[in-house]
Amino acid sequence: MAEIKIFIDADACPVREETYKVALRHDVPVIVVANNFLRVMDHPLVSRVMVSDGFDAADDYIAERAGENVVVITSDIPLADRCLKAGTQVLAPNGKAFTEDSIGSALAVRAIMSDLRAGAIGENIGGPPPFSARDRSTYLQNLHEMIAALKRA
Numbered sequence: 001m002a003e004i005k006i007f008i009d010a011d012a013c014p015v016r017e018e019t020y021k022v023a024l025r026h027d028v029p030v031i032v033v034a035n036n037f038l039r040v041m042d043h044p045l046v047s048r049v050m051v052s053d054g055f056d057a058a059d060d061y062i063a064e065r066a067g068e069n070v071v072v073i074t075s076d077i078p079l080a081d082r083c084l085k086a087g088t089q090v091l092a093p094n095g096k097a098f099t100e101d102s103i104g105s106a107l108a109v110r111a112i113m114s115d116l117r118a119g120a121i122g123e124n125i126g127g128p129p130p131f132s133a134r135d136r137s138t139y140l141q142n143l144h145e146m147i148a149a150l151k152r153a
Contacts, residue, residue, distance in 0.1 A: 002069045009074035010034040095138030
């Protein structure tokens with residue numbers, strides 16, 4: 001069985017510390033991918049990859065390594081889609097898993113919101129709800145369950 005790994009799309013990710021906590025409990029390596037310097041936990045299972053600041057460089061790095069026994073943490077819907085197509089488990093920082101059944105509607109909503117923002121000059125049409133303690137708890141539970149399921153498989 002291939003080693004389980006977790007990749008974090010780290011720019012603006014609010015759950016890096018939570019990811020380390022669960023990963024260390026399961027003895028799973030974490031790769032933090034960003035296009036700028038981020039401080040990461042000093043531990044042999046945690047590593048940092050700094051990619052160029054090119055458009056989608058972090059996404060490309062992660063997608064190229066996606067596959068079975070990989071968990072990707074991201075709120076980037078197109079990246080989630082790419083990873084799902086490679087057989088990867090994908091979890092958003094709010095704890096919601098992206099799945100083959102949910103990714104189509106997530107992509108559609110993203111496109112609609114992008115169109116609305118483009119036409120809303122000078123108007124604030126809002127964004128995602130604030131990150132909450134409940135999101136953090138859901139994330140911790142669902143990441144644990146994803147890793148446990150991969151270990152059983």
